[in-house]
């Protein structure tokens with residue numbers, strides 16, 4: 001079964017991860033712009049990060065056959081850093097217009113401060129201006145309140161709900177999101193947030209409509225194969241194949257496809273690999289024999 | 300818009316409106332700086348960047364202005380209209396509209412940012428637009444520096460089918476541009492009005508290059524002869 005991991009921070013993962021993901025059936029990923037584990041001290045580091053999301057990382061993914069898309073935003077944590085926040089907002093429009101950018105995100109709430117509100121509203125307006133859907137992160141602490149606040153803001157702004165993906169849901173928050181027209185994302189983590197079996201039980205209870213799952217793997221302890229592992233868990237609990245396929249393939253494509261920029265190729269298969277290719281003179285290889293698939297073209 | 304930038308912008312936009320895809324036009328009109336609106340620099344560069352994807356792929360391939368449109372563009376100061384893709388016209392219109400609303404001391408900084416932070420297509424479009432902007436001599440350093448680019452499309456945006464260098468480059472820079480055109484096998488016909496800027500030093504440089512090529516047993520570009528023949 002072909003799969004899509006619509007939330008994974010590949011910049012902090014290895015080439016082994018890319019190879020294992022492709023092997024397990026993951027054809028495409030969305031990498032949301034987020035924080036780096038420590039606060040950035042100036043706007044320029046965001047700019048280089050944004051450039052790497054549309055440049056080197058996209059190239060690196062393609063070297064393993066995976067289609068890489070990304071979302072761009074000032075993340076909720078750093079919305080609270082006055083040294084960078086407004087500067088990043090000023091920088092964003094130019095990056096929001098890049099080809100592989102398929103949403104504004106992740107925006108949302110961390111500490112639920114007035115600053116987070118301000119930049120949430122500004123970035124929802126940017127999404128409107130540049131015709132993009134939005135990916136909204138919900139907080140780890142006080143999650144239910146954070147989700148309610150998110151939904152209230154989306155409604156106040158009169159933002160089209162089918163263009164909103166509210167992420168990191170759990171048993172408490174999913175019913176709230178499903179009452180709206182928003183998509184509901186779930187991050188399947190080794191120990192926190194949500195696990196495979198709980199996720200499969202949620203699908204048994206609520207069905208697959210507007211349900212999305214992801215690994216949210218980043219630089220912490222995480223598992224980039226959580227989407228395929230959750231597919232197994234859903235099968236074990238008797239979720240039908242079409243329902244599973246809807247969740248791990250059709251739903252993310254329908255959601256991010258609303259950007260008009262989700263280029264899945266003619267066949268939506270893995271990209272043909274050509275590891276002879278270079279990105280600005282740089283290769284992912286370190287002396288290995290390049291893998292070249294049938295149909296790989298040297299540019 | 301009453302100023303010359305404004306009138307020029309209107310002339311370009313008339314062609315853009317006739318050829319641009321509907322949704323892209325609707326989007327562009329939200330971002331075109333207006334004299335009575337607030338100028339938001341961040342948003343401006345979003346629209347400047349997005350003009351590429353939204354207009355280029357939709358229409359550049361089959362963008363052929365009608366004869367009447369070509370003469371209208373020429374009348375508005377576009378001396379080589381054929382060098383402009385539809386997205387280049389859109390980006391030129393955006394820069395014109397911005398210079399129409401910004402104080403003159405901010406023009407160079409704005410255009411510099413468009414060139415230095417843009418991708419190749421954005422650079423090309425901004426450089427093609429230079430001679431249309433108010434008081435174009437102010438952009439000469441930017442144009443000279445762009446000629447040093449190792450990206451051939453960027454070099455050619457200044458060097459080829461662009462009236463800017465012949466009108467504004469000092470002699471030494473103009474000579475460098477012509478020599479780089481010879482080195483990169485760009486036909487001199489594409490260097491706008493080069494004959495009016497031909498000079499003894501350029502003829503000497505071309506002669507030395509010819510001698511070097513002959514000594515190495517390599518072919519000599521025919522354009523070297525025309526430089527020497529037409530040297531005043």
Ligand SMILES: [Zn+2]
Pocket residue numbers: 007009032034106216
């Ligand atoms: Zn994340």
